[in-house]
Amino acid sequence: MGIAERIKKARKVAGLTQKDVADKMGVFFTLISQYERGIITPKVEQLQKIADALGVPLYNLIAPDDPEELDREYELIYDTLHGAGFNVAQGVMADSFYVTPIDTDDPEMRKEINYFKLAEIVRSVLAEADKKQKEYIEKRLALELFGWRY
Numbered sequence: 119m120g121i122a123e124r125i126k127k128a129r130k131v132a133g134l135t136q137k138d139v140a141d142k143m144g145v146f147f148t149l150i151s152q153y154e155r156g157i158i159t160p161k162v163e164q165l166q167k168i169a170d171a172l173g174v175p176l177y178n179l180i181a182p183d184d185p186e187e188l189d190r191e192y193e194l195i196y197d198t199l200h201g202a203g204f205n206v207a208q209g210v211m212a213d214s215f216y217v218t219p220i221d222t223d224d225p226e227m228r229k230e231i232n233y234f235k236l237a238e239i240v241r242s243v244l245a246e247a248d249k250k251q252k253e254y255i256e257k258r259l260a261l262e263l264f265g266w267r268y
Contacts, residue, residue: 121165122156124179128172129154142171162235177213180234195240 129139129150136154140147152158153168160168162176169176181188199206199217207216209230217236218228231239260266 120156121159121179122154125150125160125168125172126154128169128174128178132172132174134172139168139171143167162232162238165234176234180237191237194244195237198240198244 129136135147136150137147140150143150149158150168153160153164162180165179166176169179172179196206200220203220205216205218205220207218209215213233214230215233215236216228216230
C-alpha cells in the first residue's frame, strides 16, 4: 500500500471527510483528494500536517506495510548514499540517521536527519537522475543512429 492509500485509509478510519482534513490543515479539499489519488505526493512536512489532522503518527502514513519493502527502501538509501561518497549510521533516535562524507572524520561534517526526510531526498534525487539519464540516452542514440544533434 502506498502513501496515497494510507492517507485515505487513515482518513476513513478517523471518520473524516477530505474537507474535514483540509479544514484542519488550512488547505483546499482538492489537495487532499490529489494526495489520496496519488496525483501529488506530499512532502514530509505536509505528511506531518496530514498525520496531525488525522490524529495518527507520521510513521503510519509513510512506513511500508511489508517489512521486506522497508528493508529494500533502507538498502536503496544506504547504497545510493554510499555510492555517492557518504557514510550512513543509525542516529540517537530510532527514526534518525547520521550522514557524513566518507573521506572525513570531522564531527562538524556529520548531519543528523530524520529517516523519512532522508528517504524523500534520496527518492527525489534518484527520480531526477533517472530523468537525466533517459534524456542523455535519447540524445546519444539520436546522434549515433541518425547524426542528429540537439
